[in-house]
Amino acid sequence: MIYVGSCHCGAVSFEVEAGERVMCQERNCSICKKCGYLHLIVPASKFKLKSGEEKLSTYRFGTGTAEHRFCGICGIKSFYIPRSNPDGIDVNVRCLEPQPQKISVEPFDGQNWDQHAHELVHLSKGGD
Numbered sequence: 001m002i003y004v005g006s007c008h009c010g011a012v013s014f015e016v017e018a019g020e021r022v023m024c025q026e027r028n029c030s031i032c033k034k035c036g037y038l039h040l041i042v043p044a045s046k047f048k049l050k051s052g053e054e055k056l057s058t059y060r061f062g063t064g065t066a067e068h069r070f071c072g073i074c075g076i077k078s079f080y081i082p083r084s085n086p087d088g089i090d091v092n093v094r095c096l097e098p099q100p101q102k103i104s105v106e107p108f109d110g111q112n113w114d115q116h117a118h119e120l121v122h123l124s125k126g127g128d
Contacts, residue, residue, distance in 0.1 A: 007071035012052030021102035029110030
């Protein structure tokens with residue numbers, strides 16, 4: 001199924017291919033907790049930025065590996081390039097329309113990221 005995603009103001013929009021049922025994660029990382037991000041990692045081939053590339057800003061912290069991309073107008077991070085899977089795209093499920101029919105949310109201890117990183121790689125490759 002093709003979902004359309006966007007930031008709040010609509011300047012950044014994208015399409016992502018995912019199932020009608022998705023498994024995503026809610027993490028307690030410092031940044032994820034503050035912005036309420038629901039993580040759905042997809043292969044880059046399943047993601048297409050439709051508009052707003054010039055409106056995107058990038059924020060990096062810690063190791064500098066993850067590319068947190070957010071709209072420079074409204075500040076919403078609707079997708080980013082994750083540290084756990086730099087060849088994929090991590091989409092915020094809360095930014096998708098329509099919403100998937102079934103959303104399963106798995107908690108993830110991102111405050112102890114290094115101890116649990118193998119779980120992220122497993123999930124991004126379709127594991128449950």
